Amino acid sequence: MIVYIAIVVMFFVGIYGMIVKKNIIKMIIGVNIIGYALNLFFIVIGYRNGGIAPILVPGMTIEEFVSKAVNPLPQALVLTSIVIDLSIICFLASLSIRIYEKYGSFDLEKIRRLKG
């Protein structure tokens, strides 16, 4: 249970970074923290207490494997999710470099020209 609370706290720390902070780099760190919180969430879904790695070694029956191993599906999903996060972070970082070249600042207050 405490892990789930930690995930929710992490998630809202990330949301705080994205919404309240005015510095683009801090916003990107917020995006990153949200990504980590989600990855942790997926891992915890598949976790079981005292579980073993989901690898079928010789000498282990299928029933034994099913009753002991953790769920491998969320772990596979997290791999994909990490790649997606990575590409978004990479893109945001390169975007912020370009923005710094144009405006000379990372401050959103100075950057905001569009009315929305």
Next chain:
Amino acid sequence: MNLIVFPVILNLFSAFLIALLWKKSKIYSGIACLCFSLLSLISVILLGKYVFQNQYILYYVGGWEIPIGITLMVDALSYIFLLVLNFILPLICWFSLTYMGKYVKSSYFYILFSLISTGLNGILISMDFFNIYVFLEISSIASYILVAFGLKTEELEASLKYTMLGFIGSVLILVSIGLILGKTGTLNIADFMNIAIGMDRIQLWFILGLFISGLALKTALFPFHFWLPDAHSLAPSPVSAILSGIFIKITGFYLLIRIVSNIFIMFSESKIIVMGLGLSSMIFGALMAIDQKDIKRTYAYSSISQIGYCALALGIGGYWGYLGAILHFIFHSLSKSLLFLNSGAIEYKYKTTKIDDLKGIEDKMPYTTMTGFVGMLSIAGIPPFGCFWSKIIIIISAIKAHYYGIAFIAVVVSIITLGYFLKLLRNIFYSKDENPKINEVNFNLLMPMVLLSIIIFLGGLIFSPNIKIYIDKAVSVMENFSYAQIMEK
């Protein structure tokens, strides 16, 4: 049938092929992208026979059956979306051959273009929650980059805003997928629906709420719309045509149809939420579009308004509501792509899209003016053009469901739409200006617009009983189909 994977494979292959071989060449990269998108159109047309013979076709990736592997599925509803998507994409690619020439590294555009097509085709053929999410992210990330493609200051800022909000939308969708996986242990939609019958209603509502808010962000329905006008008006025009014409409709509206009317069928109340979102964005978009200083911003706000019509029709439901939603999707996709391409052609000659700087285009670019005229009057709902039929069906559906107030508001918003488009027509096309330097755009820019406007013009004639049979099949998918039927067979 293996043909189902071709729209995804061809476009993905095109992206890698261009990145490997023709990164240096503007011409070859564009022609390769055009060829592959045409091949994908051909594969979709060939697929049609199998889809309409059977109710749906399935493909098990790697041969793994339903609860274990990833399943791909095309039915009549996703087929119509596939057809519209793959019809518009080659035209936009053809337009870009000349238009994107002014950018330095335009071959990168075609790589990202192919990735967007991959993602959008992939969303339409997936029957697996996580697969949908992955394809959603492929197309979204490519679109974030394409918005900033020109690297001007405003474009960078619009892209930053769009990326942040798109990320939040994806996070909401991913959290609900995580909850689905945690509660049911499956990601397959058909398998999920069988298990979900025995689940707690409050938990399902929570998942559904996260899904609807995530998708509303992607669709840019009213309270979540604020990224759209910047992103869609500042992107290069072909990109705006993709984003406004088909991107928001497939990543948002198509998934919303699936979630509301095929997956969470036990919650008919969710339709009222969708109807409210649609109604508010319909009114808001139309009011904001009146007083814009830039043509592309007007079109962007008009997109919010028209996607509101689609969501409204989905929320009203019933045969007429669903028919109106699908028809409005088809004709609005064609018309809005046409309008953004048209603004691109104007921008190509005049180097600006500010309404005050554009005057008397009719004298210099008569064909461009004709296509713009068709697009604007179509979206405004003037009789011979496509959107007239879809709008009148949406209004009929509201009256049949006894929502007289909503029908009245839909008529009023349609009149407002006509108002701001007539104002645009008078100000930029049919006004006097003595600036002789500008002449008609070339063949590559003109032909995609002419083809699109012919389709829109014939919209009323095409919508004959022969064609209606196919659209009725898609409507019956929205009315009666639930993924649980696949497991029963």
